[in-house]
Amino acid sequence: MLNSLEIRDVLIIDRLDLAFQPGLNVLTGETGAGKSILLDALGFVLGWRGRADIVRQGAAQGEVTAVFDLSPGHAARAVLEAAGIEAEDELILRRVNTADGRKTAWVNDRRVSGEVLRDLSDVLVELHGQHDDRGLLNPRGHRALLDQFGGLELGGLRAAWTARRVAEAALAEAEARIAAIRSEEEWLRHAVGELDKLNPEAGEEARLDAERRLMQGAARIREDIARAHAVLSQGAEPSIQDATRWLGAVSDKAEGRLDAPLAALERAMVELQEAQSGVEACLQALDFNPSALEACEERLFAIRALARKHGVLPDDLGPHADRLRARLETLDMGERGLIKLRQAVKDAAADYAARAGAMTAARLAAAARLDAAMAAELAPLKMERAVFRSVVTEAAPGPEGVDEVTFTVATNPGAPAGPLNKIASGGELSRFLLALKVCLTGGTPGLTMIFDEIDRGVGGATADAVGRRLAALASGAQVLVVTHSPQVAALGGHHWRVEKRVTDGLTLSTVVGLSPEERVEEIARMLAGDVISDAARAAARALLGP
Template sequence: MLCRLTIRDFVLVDRLELEFQQGFSALTGETGAGKSILVDALAFALGERADAGLIRAGSERAEVNAEFDLAASPEATAWLQAHDLDTPGVLLLRRVLDASGRSRAYLNGSPVTVQQLREVAESLVDIHGQHAHQSLLRSEAQRALVDSHARLESLLAEVATAWRNWRAAKTLFDTASSGSEALSVEREQLEWQVHELQTLNFSTKEWQLLNEEHKRLGHAASLVEGAQFSLQILDEGDAACEAQVAAAINRLEGLCEYDPALSEITDLLQSVQAELGEAASALNRYTHRIELDPRRLVEVEQRIEAVLGCARKFRCAPDDLTMLLARWQERLSVLGEAADLAALEARATAARAQYEQLAQRLSGKRAQAVEVLGREVSQVMQQLALAGGRFEIALLPVEGGNAAGFEQVEFRIAGLAGSEPRSLAKVASGGEISRISLAIQVVTSQAASVPTLIFDEVDVGIGGGVAEVVGRLLRELGGKRQVLCVTHLPQVAARANWQWQVSKTIRAGAVRSHVATLEGDARVEEIARMLGGIDITSITRQHAREMLGLP
């Protein structure tokens, strides 16, 4: 859900911060006041194309921030996690445009590309109107809407998995069939390489231990000499540390009866004496354990050289030899299977049959779903000044199928621009697309995943009773989704849960757009203005109060 929109120096807006709520909201105002600027600003934040002309005159840059609550946006949350971006339950989209026309985009403070901004935005907001950001005109989005409405996501996932399995099996069979000689040469080469590494019998852990042992054996003389030297100083020499500390303890113990303060110092020295004794014992054990072993040193160096030689031969680091062996063994296993062409062909055939069975099931369920959906949307269209219009969903065959099944989906309209059904994108005008989209969204609102819907001028070319229907439908849709509608019809605005008014003001000789939240009498005045124009009478105000359900 869209929670907050902050706009700075965008077209006519200098600084504006809007807080949004759940439900249906209406955005109203005089023609030319800049109602659509807010929609344009949001579209800019969602990744729409932009140029320096969007920057307010006299400013160096424009900036729009859009904050979303992700509680109802699992797709956006999954996208953020997949791209290693923070997902604290809130998403902040930020986009900045400078005077050169260059824009920068951020998600939760992390810089991203505009394309990435568009990708995550597609699961957050749908803008319906005379804007390019309309998912319902994309074939892939149309198919996704049909499948979602029919609850076919699980079956679709099975079809996609079966498709990938079939393509992988077919690729393996085709490769084996066309390149059996080359595969045989590769297999012989790999068998020799695997034999070399298996003969080496090497492990990464052994390499670590070899290097540690080599250091120890190579410096054994120095280690023994150093240990014996330290032992002399600590315990065995005429002036050994331990003996000196013991003498100091004896001397101080005799003086403690004259000054008890020396007792604490004596205790410290006794601790030192104990530590020195432990260190001397440890050194004694070490000197007996360490030994000069030239023969073992030669063995270790020969083993190290064998490992290094093998690593040089296969052009890798010694630590990578184990991983290389595993990769070659895996490839050998694949090549071993590839040698059995009959088995590969049978596997590919079985995988194709599995895919076709699932895809046929999906096609059958889609056919049932599109018939019902087309009929329901057509019924709603009749109420939206689209009388005689018929909404159909065509399932167009895809040769050979794909991961989404045997067909692609195309939304079509009949009865508006001709009797024959034609593609929605090619037949309907901007206003018609908005109202058709409204009809579709009302029918599919329970299944669709985008939590925020924006309708810009969905009431173009309608009025009277139809406008009341639009308002009622938007109010109904607002009970399930967040809906924002830019409108000039009082019948639509009066149905909104809350309402904003956009107006133009002049400050310091510059035109600015201003947005005010309308409540109580202020909202009555705005509805009355929309009803009666410049001269607002008491009758107009009373009519406005009746439309708002006020006494």
């Protein structure tokens, strides 16, 4: 419930403090007195998009504060929790607009964005203005309104739609990928066959290059190595052996002077033998068939040519072949994968269709209930012969189902039905919208309902019927009504008059609460105009009742 509204320097209001009450609150006043300014100010603090130039002329900034009472289960508590704001029994919204256009907002002294204000607005206030900004006249919003009335949960249907779209996208992607591979299938099979036939190994190119260089140089160095091998094998070893034998025979008589030479000769024999073995091994390595060089060069050149052809390093030919082979396997196994993906699409489509069908049935049931509720609401509004229908027709599939919903009316028996804004007259439209508001928001606890001139275009008994329906609606809620109808104003539980005055050359608007006698005068003015007669006062007292 809206507990209070404080306005500072907004449009033609300098300072205004209003304390609203439960039940039916009516605001009246002369045309142009500033009744719509109150709604502009309330809309500003609730984050609604409205007038940009709201700061009163000459003021540095405009400020609006709204205080709401929150019941324990109020939907605003969930919005506050999502915004990271601790919920209390009292909710204070404050918003400031500086003269240069900067806007700043707070919720319970926590700075917030306009989006948080609008989220709170959705669960705090329901407004019907002269232009129906909540979309009752816009068929695009009728489905959401019917879903709201029916309490329909769309989470499962939306999830099914997403699953269907994901499955379809996966299938399309797989089909495109396989089609792309299939277009190069012949080249892939040739390339993989070529790579498999050569079967290059990592490091093989470097090894073949070294072998090739060795074999190319072998012919030039083998003759000198063989000559050295012959000298080592036939010359030095017998001489060292003879010297070792002779010195060993007399070493015991040389008093140790030959020990070192003998040890050196032994080491020389060992080194000589190692040298002979190494030279002999080199000769064997250089002893190759000329065809081996040709084979080495042929494979080396083949590896390098294949690497250039595929644009990779020689050592990457193996992994490259694996990648090409994997693409072929994708193609070969793709059809089996496509079968699974197609089945997934079929299953997702079936699940979506089942959920959409169930939603259609639920909407048809909700439409029947709404039509019955509207019939019950229209009768007290002197429109018992009018027919309201929620028409559910087929629409393109989407996240919210396969239904399109349109609210239609026929104002008289036998008259053709059509959209609200094209069939109903001004007075009829107001009553249809009031009935719709009652049906669509009557079950929302803690919601403040605001009606801006909902009674326009009606008078007499019809205006009285509208006022009585508003009063009945306000019996369990808070309703604020801006009205020019004395019949509606007389039924209010709390009455404020919006006044305009000129002070020091400045036009200012204010709101005053009316006493019982002041109410008589105000309603008499609404009945008679500028000159209030005793008859008008008597009529006002009659409207107000005992």
